[in-house]
Amino acid sequence: MNLDLFSEPGENATELGRGGLEKMLSDATSPVHYRLRLGDHEIDMNARIGSPIRLEYLGEIRCVYCDKVTNKSFGQGYCYEHFTTLAQCDSCMMSPEKCHFDQGTCREPEWAEVTCMQSHYVYLANASGIKVGITRGGQVPTRWVDQGATQAMIIARVSSRKLAGLLEVVFKQHVADKTNWRTMLKGTSEPLDLPALRDQLVAECRPELDALIADYGLQAIQLINHADVRSLDYPVDQYPEKVSSLTLDKQPVVEGTLLGIKGQYWILDTGVINIRRHTGYQVVLR
Known part of the structure; x- marks a missing residue:
């Protein structure tokens, strides 16, 4: 033994x-x-x-x-050279509404075509209280787990990372876009009525959302009002x-x-x- x-x-x-x-x-x-x-x-x-x-x-x-x-x-694991040269480390990864691909200044356009110019989701999550976030389609529910969310629900599907960022900017005028990690680690958040919070949030943001849909089209921005709430423990x-x-x-x-x-x-x-x-x-x- x-x-x-x-x-x-x-x-x-x-x-x-x-x-x-x-x-x-x-x-x-x-x-x-x-x-x-x-x-x-x-x-x-x-x-x-x-x-x-x-x-x-x-x-x-x-x-x-x-x-x-x-x-x-x-940037969580990069040397300085690659932190300052790779598109995946660029500032628009944290602020996707400032997409460099859209401006023609992306460091790696081919990488962006695969990573950023694909379907993304906007979601509500409950980790340390209600928050809004974005993620690529293939990252559900991994993104929610990484944030320690106990509840999460998709509220919109968009055609690019930039559009996800634009929606997040609109929504975060009313709800947080960051998780308070200390609060998250102190216990399980009280359950929230995410569908009701989604409906309230969309109503509060309706003028800005309508303007974005008018600019980019219904195919590019799809608000989702029937998604299930995912619970995690x-x-x-x-x-x-x-x-x-x-x-x-x-x-x-x-x-x-x-x-x-x-x-x-x-x-x-x-x-x-x-x-x-x-x-x-x-x-x-x-």
């Missing part, structure tokens, strides 16, 4: 995997099922809940695009009363008992750590 399997986390504990951190993979089951890829290993993180774990930073960050060592991670044994953030930059060894996972966060009895924020960090998990 391998006694290491039952040992407390530490330098001699069983190594579960090593390599560059990536955002966790997820399956929208009940509860959400999380897996972490490290090197050649895919680790079932749900199975680790309730057990001690130890994440050791090896002092090296590798760019997720070119794999070169970088002193600092930019997460593998959490215990939520923290106070959210204390852990980062590998300040604390190269993060360890404790894993109490749960929500969004892209591990909830430990010693604090919470955002795994996606550390993309490209070379680590060992024990």
Whole structure:
């Protein structure tokens, strides 16, 4: 019998995997099922809940695009060169209403044709309260899981990322467009009547929506008033009363008992750590 399997986390504990951190993979089951890829290993993180774990930073960050060592991670895993040259790192990814493709100044038009010039959805989600967001068609419900939403519902389908951004600008005059991650990690949000909130929001924004539809056409902007509400729950044994953030930059060894996972966060009895924020960090998990 391998006694290491039952040992407390530490330098001699069983190594579960090593390599560059990536955002966790997820399956929208009940509860959400999380897996972490490290090197050649895919680790079932749900199975680790309730057990001690130890994440050791090896002092090296590798760019997720070119794999070169970088002193600092930019935009969740890129070296500075590619952060400043790739279209996927451009400012319009955060502000899609300012689409560079539309202006003829896109860094990579071919990439944009595939990524941005395709169907996107505008949605309402309940993670730390009501919020509006956008995502590509293939990212439902992954986007909602990554945000730690307990409820979500599509409210519009549009023909490009820019149009999704324009609708989001209209809607966020009335609802938030960001998740309060600290509130999200303190527990499950109270259920909301998303269809009623959608109807109220559309009514409040009707003049601006009609103007956008007049400019771009009914085929390009389709408001959806019949979508189902998707409910999600997460593998959490215990939520923290106070959210204390852990980062590998300040604390190269993060360890404790894993109490749960929500969004892209591990909830430990010693604090919470955002795994996606550390993309490209070379680590060992024990």
